[in-house]
Amino acid sequence: MVYGSASVVCPPERIVKISDAKNHLEGVIVLHSTRLGPAAGGCRLWNYPTEAAMLDDALRLAEGMSYKNALAGLPFGGGKAVLRMPRGEFDRGALFRAFGKVVEELGGEYVTAEDVGTTVPDMVDVAQSTRYVAGLPAVVGRPGGDPSPWTARGVFGAMDVACRQHLSRPMSEVRVGVQGLGSVGMDLCRHLNQAGATLVVADMDQSRVEAAIRSFGAHAVSTEAILSADVDILAPCALGAVIDHRVISRVRARLVCGAANNQLATAADGTRLAERGIIYAPDFLVNAGGIISVAGEYLGWTEPAVRRRVDAIASSTVDLLQRAKSIGAPPERVAESIARSLMANPTPTCELEQVV
Numbered sequence: 001m002v003y004g005s006a007s008v009v010c011p012p013e014r015i016v017k018i019s020d021a022k023n024h025l026e027g028v029i030v031l032h033s034t035r036l037g038p039a040a041g042g043c044r045l046w047n048y049p050t051e052a053a054m055l056d057d058a059l060r061l062a063e064g065m066s067y068k069n070a071l072a073g074l075p076f077g078g079g080k081a082v083l084r085m086p087r088g089e090f091d092r093g094a095l096f097r098a099f100g101k102v103v104e105e106l107g108g109e110y111v112t113a114e115d116v117g118t119t120v121p122d123m124v125d126v127a128q129s130t131r132y133v134a135g136l137p138a139v140v141g142r143p144g145g146d147p148s149p150w151t152a153r154g155v156f157g158a159m160d161v162a163c164r165q166h167l168s169r170p171m172s173e174v175r176v177g178v179q180g181l182g183s184v185g186m187d188l189c190r191h192l193n194q195a196g197a198t199l200v201v202a203d204m205d206q207s208r209v210e211a212a213i214r215s216f217g218a219h220a221v222s223t224e225a226i227l228s229a230d231v232d233i234l235a236p237c238a239l240g241a242v243i244d245h246r247v248i249s250r251v252r253a254r255l256v257c258g259a260a261n262n263q264l265a266t267a268a269d270g271t272r273l274a275e276r277g278i279i280y281a282p283d284f285l286v287n288a289g290g291i292i293s294v295a296g297e298y299l300g301w302t303e304p305a306v307r308r309r310v311d312a313i314a315s316s317t318v319d320l321l322q323r324a325k326s327i328g329a330p331p332e333r334v335a336e337s338i339a340r341s342l343m344a345n346p347t348p349t350c351e352l353e354q355v356v
């Protein structure tokens, strides 16, 4: 197997190709690591130009999930399913039921949930064929459903402490650029607005930009201008690989902290950010709120147990940024190395203590 991405640091344990023409299902499930438990990570449905691009995305995302789950202290390894958006008309329910059968055949080695391009109703269809799925409609008092509000909560908490500690200012005195006003980006704007931050936003969907202007008094800039906007903090909340060498030379923010997975185009871009004195709060640390909610739903935790863990992302971020500063290394490298050592030396997890 040739791994498509030069940016994948550790090869995955297993790659499962999916091809079911009858149900318009084409994709791949990557089980990056099962050292800490079943490989958990969402299912993405996207318009990939080529099979190689799809595999590349799946590999990077699955590896990121391994690190994310390890750092969040979850009893899960990392995995990801990536499906190619069919051309023309297709039966969405049939596609996700067929995908569920593939997940079921893996016998619990992989646990799925929603991701970009998939929804709670899609996971309801998946659940018709497998029990290894979360992100299903919430039961009152229990986590479940769309994990995005938890992701936004975790990102906001991390940004808030990083802003106070490293920019020495409260959120009410900073300008934050939010790229992408989807489920997470819009909810992050709500938190930021409540905290008194000035918002600068961009989205390809003009109706979302208008909603942010109406609801939060946000200032709109073009999708080309957002990454170099005159802001103190940049929050990438659209797709990955947006921070590359060209962008880095134009970034004016002093802190990058957002929800998008794999924000750095290459590992060298983390070093470039650090060299410019821009603090990067690693995506796989700060955006773990969603997978914590998914894990809590799957393992039967209560909502307060999920909230406690999501709110702990803020203190983990402070610790990490402090450690990175003291040893003079880019934060994402330090975070990856902590995650890899957790994966190499699994300790008994605390999931039982959280079950109520």
Ligand code: NAI
Binding pocket: 115, 116, 117, 147, 148, 149, 151, 179, 180, 181, 182, 183, 184, 185, 202, 203, 204, 205, 208, 223, 237, 238, 239, 240, 259, 260, 261, 287, 288, 290, 291
């Ligand atoms: P979403 O699909 O709801 O929203 C993405 C938004 O970004 C859309 O409004 C889209 O129009 C916009 N967008 C796409 N390309 C853009 C561009 N070049 N410039 C400006 N806007 C652009 O996705 P969601 O759920 O909000 O997730 C956002 C990011 O956070 C994704 O990278 C996702 O993988 C990541 N993430 C999401 C989690 C969740 O709980 N939903 C959990 C962890 C990570």
